[in-house]
Amino acid sequence: KRRVGILISGRGSNMAALVEASRASDSPYEVVIVASDNPDAPGLRWAQEAGIMTFAIAAKGMPKQQYEAAIETALLGREVEAIALAGYMRLLSDDFVARWRGRIVNIHPSLLPNYKGLDTHARAIAAGDAIAGASVHLVTEELDGGSVLGRAEVAIEPDDTPDTLAARVLAAEHELYPLVLAQWLSH
Ligand code: GAR
Secondary structure, three states: OEEEEEEEEOOHHHHHHHHHHHHOOOOEEEEEEEEEOOOOOOOOOOHOOOOOOOEOOOOOOOEEEEEHHHHHHHHHHHHOOOEOOOOOOOOOOOOHHHHOOOEEEEEEOOOOOOOOOHHHHHHHHHOOEEEEEEEEOOOOOOOOOEHHHHHEEEEEOOOHHHHHHHHHHHHHHHHHHHHHHHHHOOO
């Protein structure tokens, strides 16, 4: 199985979905480490309880090069082959992306190339869109800009708020990400 490391900053519900899917005997990947830029990320505790090695560093106020080096050392120590970002809310440095080129994926809560960056659901509602969704894409130096590997669409209802829409998109993310990661790692 391919050795995957997951980076999180918070709740980690997509991380949990990836871990749960990896337990199927025919999964092409296993999650060998969950690492975070935030020692208080709730997802870290879930990963520990699931028996997965975790690593955390308090990145706040620290130079990017320094906390990224610590995270990378942890990943390399577990012989990680591919990285899945799952609610990792910091930009990776160009140097990091270059060293892992073609080996990092991310899930983003919009139908890329629409709504790169933050507040995606509020922007989709404000624009009057009928459809929102999520995308899994390769990570490049350009924010939310790499090739899209898969998308899931979610209808926007007339009474949706950013929060109600986010909840339905999140449920779709939990289906999409394990499928796309498995497909991507199968060839
Ligand atoms: C998810 O909706 C993910 O798509 C989004 O943050 C949430 C993390 O939730 N990611 C981004 O906005 C990346 N810029 P989770 O921690 O429960 O997986």
